[in-house]
Amino acid sequence: MNTVNVKAEHDYSVFIGCEWSSTLVNKLSGRTRVALVVSSSFVPDLSSIKAIDADVHVFEVPDGEDAKSQATLMALWNWLGAAGFTRSDLIVGIGGGAVTDLSGFAAATWLRGIxxxxxxxxLAGMVDAAVGGKTGINSDYGKNLIGSFHSPQSVLIDLNFLKTLSERDFCAGMAEVIKCGFIDDHEILNLASSLDRNNLLSDFLLLEDLITRAVAVKAKVVSADFKESFAREALNYGHTLGHAVEIYAKYQLRHGEAVSIGMVFVAELAHSRGLISTEVLQQHRDLLSKFDLPISYDRQAWQKLAPLLALDKKARGNTLRFVALQGIGATVRLEDLSSDELDAAYERISS
Ligand SMILES: NC(=O)c1ccc[n+]([C@@H]2O[C@H](COP(=O)([O-])OP(=O)(O)OC[C@H]3O[C@@H](n4cnc5c(N)ncnc54)[C@H](O)[C@@H]3O)[C@@H](O)[C@H]2O)c1
Structure with missing residues (x-):
């Protein structure tokens, strides 16, 4: 098992390669009430948790983004109220990023924070959503617009969960892993290259190393910049066009799939500015397509995508801001891009 420590409003540890239920049971001693929040479509074996000497409640929420609705949050608040949850009680979110985002936000808001x-x-939850302290739900006006920074007490990563995860969701998570490789840790790219594509789970030690390194990249950035000023922007590599593609595609693409397209786009921008070599640009395409991640997008979509770029959280006033690479492991802000440069980069990723 590997441990990565995160500095935030309180320090906490991410345990990678643990057995989740026994580790959780150990962490529950002394709690009077525990809420286990799970998706109704993925309920793991909770028997050992239910057997502890505490009042254990299981709250099932709808799957995927439906978990992050105001209605689900309201239901969760009501369940917590009905079960008499106090300041010293605990919520455990067990699921993908949608479940952990909702659980963390319920914890942030119940009694002003439990x-x-x-x-x-x-995989996306392990390397991204559960680490960093961002919690939240969606609004009718967009994803993740209602939220709070509220770090967990710990993050328990059990690789055995990956055995039932769909290949599409595994590969979408790999986009965030690869992103961490490009922005900070070259070795992640080597490890991702050596993963057996035909048997993704064949080498758990390699996977544990890969996940630990990706978590360490996120932990390092978050620890330096918990509330997202400049340093944390590095984690948004590929996300500027990625978010626009998600909106354009009406969230039918996985987040990682949209980020994959966004990374190739910004790699094209960086390449045209001479910031990265042709080899590094090609490395984006090779590694992402190894995991069946999209590396091109519909040419006709650009007319609609270009205005959507301005909605990105990194945009300031009328200035678009991209996180780009200046070689592997070094990020730089690109703010002075002309529309000709943007058009040309999109043309090169068009299909
Ligand atoms: N808080 C953050 O910093 C942060 C960062 C990135 C993403 N997110 C959020 O995370 C969410 C995306 O997370 P996601 O990709 O995990 O999606 P998800 O939570 O919707 O899960 C994807 C699907 O996989 C299923 N699933 C999860 N684990 C499984 C398993 N072990 N076996 C079988 N099925 C399993 C889920 O039930 C769901 O159907 C989005 O809402 C996104 O906004 C948050």
């Missing part, structure tokens, strides 16, 4: 533990079960 403790929570994240047990991410998807």
């Amino acid at each position: 403790d929570w533990i994240a047990v991410p079960t998807s």
